[in-house]
Amino acid sequence: MGGIQLCLAGASIGNGNRGVEALGRSVLDVIDVQAPGSRLSAFDDGWGVRVDTSGRYQGSEVEFVGVRLSRRWHRPESWAQIRVAQRLGGLGNPAARRIARSDAVLDISGGDSFTDLYGETRLRSVSAPKEAALRAGRPLVLLPQTYGPFNTVSGRRLAERLVRSAALAYARDPASYERLLELAGSSADPARLRSGVDVAFALEPRRPSHPIAELIEGLPGAPVAGVNISGLLRDAAAIERFGLVGDYVATMADVVRSLVDSGAHVVLVPHVHVPGGGGESDIAAISAVVERLPESARQRLTVVPSELDAAEMKWCIAQCDWFVGSRMHATIAALSTRVPACGYAYSDKTHGVFDTCGVGHHVVDARRVSGAEAVEAMVTSFATRDAVKHDLDIRVPEVVERARQQLTDILDDVRAWKKGLTLGAIA
Structure with missing residues (x-):
């Protein structure tokens, strides 16, 4: 197939966010198989240049x-x-040198960070590798991601310029695709604006060597309900930041209690790990929920260790009979392994991903409902898991194949550009 030189931005693998890691690993895994002999430089927030020593890429x-x-x-x-x-x-600069020599710069913006929702500094950070690719005159490929929302004039203008300057742009769901078309404008080349799916659907689960694997496999015959509790939403600041209604931790504690009362064994799955358990760490949120539970409920809980990597977390989630989470990529790990799932969401991005699998009605919006109403919706999703499983068995294999095929298509485009085919900006 022929090797190529690529830079991958916006998917820092070692930052503790298993969702972002899932994006990066999914891309690297497919490229490793489809373009052997390639050189892949993955940008992260570490120091210096470090060769991958995992043995994962042959x-x-x-x-x-x-x-x-x-x-x-x-x-x-x-x-x-x-x-x-x-x-x-x-x-003279390692990153600048690799960008200059690359056949393309692939950028995924952490999946959902190409927005000013998280503030100007975050948008500047997400935009930096895109700007660097354009300064170097290298093809910029926007991998499947969410675009926006952009609540400031400066943020939207920046997004419009970057999208229109890219060589190729994918959105990861129909709603994001419509927003991508708006940003690109009427003069854009429609052949290079494409509707795709989240690349994390392509991530292969891997059974961990950790004892947690045997523990999960040895759980009693009761239904296994996986629950992700987001550290991003656990404090009062989230109410103002994301417009949440009610007490998120209290709602999730009531969900866990209701699942246990329904006869389930609950597996708590952290999907973002912060050293020490502070900040946005999901372990901190899990601890806050467990503290609210009676001892009888705690005896029917299993907590997955936060140090497992994204593929190992996905394996753990795949062992569940049903799953609910607020971290979107935790729910993608469920859906992509055909585990019925419910999203307790704080943004519109979750709806788009669930719609991809035909289960958009299993998203509960934390900006609109909390407490008893939210718990009822999530427990109802749990009760209908068998019917949802049937639908996922039919729909998901096609979505997973799309996740892989879109990356193969991108590699074909990059090879064509490398051979000197005419390439310009989208608009």
Whole structure:
């Protein structure tokens, strides 16, 4: 098939967010198989250049390259330093050199971070590798992701410029595709604006060597209900930041209690790990929920260790009979392994992904309902899991294949560009 040189941005594999890791690993896994002999430079927020030592990639050379917004502007990882290096030819800076020599820069924006919803600094960070690719004159490929919302004029103008300057752009659900078309404008080449699916559908689950695997496999015959509790939503600041209604932790505690009362064994699955368990760590949120439960309920709980990687977490989720979560990629791990799932969502992105699998009606919006009403909706989803499982068995294999095929199509495009076929911006 022929090797190519690629940079992958917006999917930091080692940052503790298993959803973002799932995006990065999914892309690298497919490229490793479909384009052996390639050199893949995955940007992350680490320091320096580090060769992958996992042994996971047999056909390609994979390395991790540190990049970040930093006040240490003199550091080679700083986007300010990378920008200066590009103006001087770029060869003295590791990231600038790899961008300049790449056949394309693939950018996925963490799946859902190409927005000003999380603030100006986050948008600047997400936009930096896109800007760097364009400065170097390299093809920018926007991998399947969510676009927006953009609540500021400056944020929307930036997004419009970057989308129109890209060589190829994918959205990961129909709603995002409509927003992508709006950003690209009427003069855009429609052949290079494509509707896709979240690449994490392609991630292969891997049984962990950790004792948790035997523990989950040895659970009693009761239905296994997986529950993800998001550390992003556990404190009062989330109410203002995302417009939540009610007490998120109290609602999730009531969900767990109701599932146990229904006869289920509950497996609690953290999907974001922060060292020490602080900040947005899901383990902190899980602990807050467990503290609210009676001892009788705690005896029917199993907590998955937060240090498992994305593929191992996906294996654990795949062992469940039903799953509910607020981290969208935790629910994707369920849906992609045909586990009936419910999303307790804080943004519209979850609806789009669930609609992809035909189960959009199993999304409960935390901005509209909480407490008893939300618990009832989630428990109803649990009760109808057998019917949903039948539907997923039919629909999901096609979605998983689309996740892989869209990456193969992108590689075909990159090879064509490498051969000198005419390439310009989308608009």
